[in-house]
Amino acid sequence: MFDSFLFRFFRRSVLYRLIVIILLLCVIFGGLIHFLEEETFPTVFDGIWWSIVTISTIGFGDYVPHTVVGRILAMLLILIGTGFITNYFVTIARMAVSRENAYVDGSLPYRGSDHIVIVGWNERTKQLLELFAQSHLAKHIVLIDETLEERPMLSAYVHFVKGNPTHESTLIKANIAEAREVMITANQHKAENEADMQAILTILAVKGQDRHIPITAEILSSLHVKSAEHAGAGKIVETNKMISQHMYEQLFSKEGFVRK
Template sequence: MSQWVLLRTLFAHIPLLVKLAFTVLLSGIAAGAIVHVLEPSKFPTWFDGIWWAFVTVSTVGYGDFVPESTTTRLLAILLIFAGVGFMTLLVTSFAGAAVQINQSTREGGVSFLGEGHIIIIGWNERSRHTITTIKEEKPHTKIVLIDETLQELPNAYKGIHFVRGNSSEDAVLKQANIGLASTVLITASHQGNEFTADAFSVLTTLAVKAQNPSVYTIVELLTRDQVVNATRAGADKCISSTQLTGDILTSNVIHPNTSEVISKLFEFERMSLLEIRPIHERMVGKSFVSLLSETYNSGYLPLGIKRGEQMLIHPHATLVIEADDELIIIASQAK
């Protein structure tokens, strides 16, 4: 009795598609074997009988094998009613499963299985712009979007894998395959106050770094007060979007003639021309002004020097270049 209960339990856990496929396969083989036994002259081999059975079940009916005896024809009628019914149910089940998987993918319920991808957390105008720009510049980049407010991924973003849920939860991050991601971008939520939004970004950073300490993590913050906490949480780069926007607005107010220049510099096509390059050995010991003609003739314009954590923009002409310095440049558009 206990063995029968165990078998029933195991059978109940078998997926419906597997049950249907097994039923169709078994009924076809059984019917083919029986017709071979009943009419060996018409069905010379076991395979001929099985072939006829599956052709009949699939409603193709080539007509290359036709039963003649009454018994075999009754078996054919039974096979048509039972086998075709199971086959139809199998096909519709496959179609239903495909539709369900597609719907689950759009609604963020399917796990991502790739690697080397970029995870973008938060659905807002900044993340939309980031996704669009990345896809334009590098179309083959794999992107996973995590958001809990979005009900369904818009049709315009078909190449993006969507995961719906709270980005600070381990299960949601695992669904996005955080362990094999290359970069994580955490955008700030504008719902609620700035402190709450930044606190959630820091919490998400902790969850990300707990599962993949080596992933490069960029965090958008609304206040500079939380930069220290985000850095402690493991953020590799913190961007204070409020201060950045405020600086641009202030510059436009105080220096209105420079507004168009700033706007052009902040367009991605021109921002991508900004580079940080290592100092060549022959430049070490020279003054910054002596680099201008040499670098400009090479197709790029030096803006400043990166020395450790310091960014020296437009330094004094007599600044001496050191071995560990890096050169901040604007590369030529014709590079």
């Protein structure tokens, strides 16, 4: 039974183990100093208070051992306890820095829910995030991209996940199962057919995680619209078709085209 307890204890995080050890030291040394110098430390709580103040190197001086044995106990507490306290603060600092680095480089999983996942980083995504920043949805955006080296500094609320959106591990990091909606943009660094195939594969991967989640997908070629719909996209944005239509309307509008 004791072996099982030790096994579970050492499987815990370093921070957890440090906290338990420090608390045990405070209780043990606090109890000992109370029994050794009961007049100076009337209660066990006073002893524990002294232990915490001592190993944290604060040293208020309100409780000080007067006997030789008490001072030897204090020296042992300082030599043993300060080492654990130092490790405790170093561990907290390391965890904070590690978490911040993971947040910037896109390796930190998203723990929220009811968020909007945007796949792909390009000029349209940038403009879309700027629009979201003006709304109440700004705090619920997760961006997935495998080309970015670090989180874009457009908004403090955008959570960046670096990775291939067709991979299950990437979608799990974006907590896709708890998302409100997914928006897939076309990869502008690839040819139209290749970009559309990647978008369709992403749709299938997302549906594999949650078949009920609404998906809006950008498709460049009209030939792949039906395939995207069959894959599970509820809404299709045909960018090239929209741009062509807009150019035609501008060309033949009264303001944009004058026949001479």
